[in-house]
Amino acid sequence: MIKLLALKEIMNQCPYCSEKTISAWQKFKASDLYPAICSSCGKPSRMSTSLNTIEDLAGTVLFPVAAVFSFLNKTWLPLVAFTFILVLGAFLKLRYLPMVAVNEKAVVKKYWFAFGALVMLFIWLLYDGFIK
Numbered sequence: 001m002i003k004l005l006a007l008k009e010i011m012n013q014c015p016y017c018s019e020k021t022i023s024a025w026q027k028f029k030a031s032d033l034y035p036a037i038c039s040s041c042g043k044p045s046r047m048s049t050s051l052n053t054i055e056d057l058a059g060t061v062l063f064p065v066a067a068v069f070s071f072l073n074k075t076w077l078p079l080v081a082f083t084f085i086l087v088l089g090a091f092l093k094l095r096y097l098p099m100v101a102v103n104e105k106a107v108v109k110k111y112w113f114a115f116g117a118l119v120m121l122f123i124w125l126l127y128d129g130f131i132k
């Protein structure tokens with residue numbers, strides 16, 4: 001258990017050169033826009049996101065449910081349990097999910113898509129608020 005908790009000791013394998021160069025902290029911080037840079041080959045990577053959909057779902061659906069339940073029953077227990085599950089999930093991801101290569105073209109596409117979606121939302125909100 002102590003060995004499992006020693007995150008500092010865990011170095012993650014670079015998806016390009018297979019050297020163990022990426023620290024748990026780098027892995028934690030890494031995203032598409034700010035990837036972890038391998039100290040051996042200098043290429044960008046981030047944590048595999050295979051669990052992100054489940055995590056997003058849990059965050060957007062389960063959290064309000066836990067919050068409402070806490071409020072109605074005047075207890076912090078569901079929120080505490082929820083936080084614990086989130087922390088545990090983050091820890092397990094850091095420990096077991098592999099690093100994957102960052103594809104710069106795919107990233108740019110993704111951010112343009114997000115930007116487009118935001119613009120659409122903004123226009124819709126404007127329309128809803130002022131024109132109706």
Ligand SMILES: [Zn+2]
Nearest residue numbers: 014017038041
């Ligand atoms: Zn590398």
